[in-house]
Amino acid sequence: MFQSEIPSAAIPNNKLQAGNSTDSFELRIEHLNVHAAEHHILKDICLDIPKNKITVLLGPSGCGKTTLLKCMNKLTDLYKELRIDGHIYIGADDILTTTLHIPAIRQKMGLLSQRPYPLPVSIYKNVAYGLKLKGIRDRKLIDFSVEKHLREVGLWDEVKLRLNSPATSLSIGQQQRLCLARGLAVKPSIILADEPTSALDPISSKIIENLFKEMKKHYTIILVTHVLRQAIRLADHMVFMCDGVIVEQGKPGQLFSNPDSAELKAYLVDGN
Amino acid sequence: MAYSLIAVLAFIIIVIFVKGIGALNWDMLLKTPKGGYYYGGEGGVLNAIAGSVYIAFGATIIAVVIGMPAALYINVQLVRYRRTQNTIRYFLDALWGIPSIVYGAFGFALMLFFGMNASLIAGIITVALLVSPIMVRTFDEVLSTIPRGLHEASLALGSTRTETAFRVMFKQAFPGFITAVLLSFGRGIGDAASVLFTAGYTDNVPVNLDEPAATLPLAIFFQLGSPIPEVRQRAFASAVILTIMILAISLGARYLSKRFSRNNLK
Numbered sequence: 001m002f003q004s005e006i007p008s009a010a011i012p013n014n015k016l017q018a019g020n021s022t023d024s025f026e027l028r029i030e031h032l033n034v035h036a037a038e039h040h041i042l043k044d045i046c047l048d049i050p051k052n053k054i055t056v057l058l059g060p061s062g063c064g065k066t067t068l069l070k071c072m073n074k075l076t077d078l079y080k081e082l083r084i085d086g087h088i089y090i091g092a093d094d095i096l097t098t099t100l101h102i103p104a105i106r107q108k109m110g111l112l113s114q115r116p117y118p119l120p121v122s123i124y125k126n127v128a129y130g131l132k133l134k135g136i137r138d139r140k141l142i143d144f145s146v147e148k149h150l151r152e153v154g155l156w157d158e159v160k161l162r163l164n165s166p167a168t169s170l171s172i173g174q175q176q177r178l179c180l181a182r183g184l185a186v187k188p189s190i191i192l193a194d195e196p197t198s199a200l201d202p203i204s205s206k207i208i209e210n211l212f213k214e215m216k217k218h219y220t221i222i223l224v225t226h227v228l229r230q231a232i233r234l235a236d237h238m239v240f241m242c243d244g245v246i247v248e249q250g251k252p253g254q255l256f257s258n259p260d261s262a263e264l265k266a267y268l269v270d271g272n
Numbered sequence: 273m274a275y276s277l278i279a280v281l282a283f284i285i286i287v288i289f290v291k292g293i294g295a296l297n298w299d300m301l302l303k304t305p306k307g308g309y310y311y312g313g314e315g316g317v318l319n320a321i322a323g324s325v326y327i328a329f330g331a332t333i334i335a336v337v338i339g340m341p342a343a344l345y346i347n348v349q350l351v352r353y354r355r356t357q358n359t360i361r362y363f364l365d366a367l368w369g370i371p372s373i374v375y376g377a378f379g380f381a382l383m384l385f386f387g388m389n390a391s392l393i394a395g396i397i398t399v400a401l402l403v404s405p406i407m408v409r410t411f412d413e414v415l416s417t418i419p420r421g422l423h424e425a426s427l428a429l430g431s432t433r434t435e436t437a438f439r440v441m442f443k444q445a446f447p448g449f450i451t452a453v454l455l456s457f458g459r460g461i462g463d464a465a466s467v468l469f470t471a472g473y474t475d476n477v478p479v480n481l482d483e484p485a486a487t488l489p490l491a492i493f494f495q496l497g498s499p500i501p502e503v504r505q506r507a508f509a510s511a512v513i514l515t516i517m518i519l520a521i522s523l524g525a526r527y528l529s530k531r532f533s534r535n536n537l538k
Contacts, residue, residue, distance in 0.1 A: 075424050080352035107430035117425040120444040120536040129439075130429045166535040179425070186430055 026051040026190055026220040027072065032086030034067055034076070034244075041067050043244045045086070049190075049237075054212060054221045056231045056252075059241035060267065065224040068241075069192050072222070073109045074102055090190075103133075109190040110183025110219075115199040116175035118167030119182075123159050126167045126178055130186035149181040153211055173204025180211065191215065193223045197230065209234060228271035232256065240264050288515060292508030300509055305475045310494070312502040317510050322477040323485035324514070326392055327467060328460035331399035332407075335456050338400075339407030340449065344437040346408075347415040351423065361412065367405035373465035375402045380469040393481040395471025402466050403456035410455050414448025415441055422537060444536055447529035454525040458518050464489035488514045 027049040034042040042064045049055050057065045070076045074095065076084055087094045095105050107130070119126050127146040136142060146163070150156040155177045159170070167178055176196060183191065193212070197205035212221055212234055225231055231238060232252055239249040242263045248255055259265045303316035350357050379398030388394055418441060426440040427433075442449065464487070472484030473494070488510055495507035 073428055075427060078351050078420070078424065078427075080354070103427075103430040103432055106428055109428070111425065111428035113421050113425065115421065117419065117422040118537060119422070119426065119440055120446075120533075122535060133430050133435060168535065168537055182429065192428075 024051055025049060026090070027222075028087075028089040029068075029072075030087040030089070032068075032071060032084070032088065034064070034071065035083040037081050041082070041244050042071070045246055047239060047246060047249070049220060049222060051220050052216055052218070053236035054216050054223055054234050055237045055239060056235035057222065057224045057239050057241060058228070058231045058235075058267075059226065059247075061226060063241045064244040065226075065241055066194050069194050069222065069224055071096075072190075072192060073106045073111060075111075077102070107134075107186045108188050109192050110180070110186065110188040112176065112180055112183065112191065112193040112196040114195045116172060116179045118170075118175050118178055121167065122164045123167050123170065123178060124163040126182045127185050130182060134186065145185055149184045150178075152184055152215075153177040153181045154207065155181060171204075173200050173207065176200060176204065176208060177211070180208075189220060191219050191221045193221065195224055195226070197225075197227075205230075228268070240267070242267075285515060288508055288511045292505060292510070292512040295502065295505040295509040296512060300506065301513065304477060309475075310498060310503060312500050317486075317488065317491050317506075317513070319475055319477050320486040320488045320491035320510065321513060321517075323392070323395075323471065323474075324461050324488040325517075326478065326485060327395045327399050327471060327487060328457050330392075330396035331403055331460045332453060332457045334396065334400035335404045335407040336453060339404050339411060339452070339456075340442075343408045343411040343415055343452075344441060346412055347418075348423070348433050348437040348441060361409070364405045364409045364412075368409055371465070372402055372463050373468075375399075376466040376469055379466060383470060389482070390470060390472030390484050391482045392471060392478045392485040395467045395485055395487070396481075398466045398470040399460045399463065402463060403460050406459055407452045407456045410452035411445065411449050414445045414451070418444050419537070446536070447533045450525045450529035450532075454522060457521055461517065462489060462514065464493060 025048045029045055029047040029049075032042055032045040032047075033040070045068060057068065059065055067076070067082075071084060072088060072095075076082050084096060086096065088096050090105070090108060093100065098105065119129055121129070124146055127149055128142050131142050131145055136145075147156060147160075150159060155174060158174060159165075159178075162169075167175065170178060176199075180191075180196075191212075197208050200208065209230065212223065215221065216236070223231075223234060235252040237249065238252040238255045240247050240255065240261075240263070242261075247261045247263050248259065255264070256268065259268060299314070300316040301321065302318055303314070304319045305317070306313060306315035309315035346357055346360055350360075375398055379394060379401065382397070383390070383394045422440065422444060423436060426436040431439065467485075467487045468490065471487060473486045473490055474484045475486070476483075478485040492507045492510045492514070495503050495510060498504055498507075
């Protein structure tokens, strides 16, 4: 893989991958099937995730959106009952069969979950956590990085005077941005966001949405949502799922104005 | 209901204090039994205080060394294997329920097998066996309430399972860890049956691991059996000492767990 030929760990993965201009896809999923004990959760998913775009996975609850997201950073490993086959390629590497160290794969992706889960340490240490995992000990570099990523999510001015306060003392909207900053600090190229605004108030949701619009210049964002309006506002590429199947995908305008499937039509009618 | 339980606790403490306070003095705390102590003579129960603290301390340290990683292992490494987790928990609960005299008998058999005499180390090992399941299950119970999302967040940042266990789960469950240590120590310092055959009894403060050691519960037992009223009163004074020690540990632990949980996800 070309990344491994470049030794510097300090260069973000997205920059590395940007060098490969022929590849406009960040992630390619081929014939992905996920079975639980008595349930076929994901059925023959084939999906290309475009680079530096926001791909929105839209669909009703229980259609397998979150499972698909968890497959991408191998969090499905935590569930013994799930049987996964197929391929998920990042670059040329199939992460489902790779011999690479799993934490290294996960560090290519930042995860933002439905509600924020700050680590039980201070605001500063939350952001520094990923850097320390990477073996970075240089205090100045960590300080610089913490400030940079807190600024990136627009949190620096709000927390700069209380970096050593517990992360849990922040409001839930701030916590979610902190979790985003924490994820960005490990230099991912992809952001996986699983209904990141579902626990937030409208103002905090708006901030996160605006951040995503900014961030797509540097990151590939995969957003799971069941909020139709949010999908319309953010999506560059829309994937509509229903019952473990990708029913339709394409540009949002095209999908919303001319839905082919009865499922999407019904979803759009109910959603409005 | 809650109030009646508090009333019972208060009643126990009051009775022990009223019956023992007359015999409580610095000699009780600072002196070992002198000749004739058990007939109302001079001395104190320093031998038993020291023995109890040594045994409970040693046993708790062993239980932490075994139990803390074991509880983390159950909740992090075995997170995929719910059935294995539940089987382990079932056996630990069974071990928790075994009466301490059985541990005492087991420790005694072990001691004979290795050709040891009743000693501090035999007492520590037996009490460690007794308190380890308490340590693991108490800590495990708190670890198992940590939201899966926090576990996943840590892994998603690129932590290995070991890093997740020690840097995230342990920190998040730290108040539970303190409770586990406290419960283990409290059980260890207050148990009589497990040390009856294994630690033995002596009037001296043990200075080596292979020397026998007295314990407060046994000191209370021996003194309470005396026909002499002064000695029986000393039994209650010893009980007061034991109770105060446990209360002090409990308050200290509570303070510590509060202090170290300020960062925790609520």
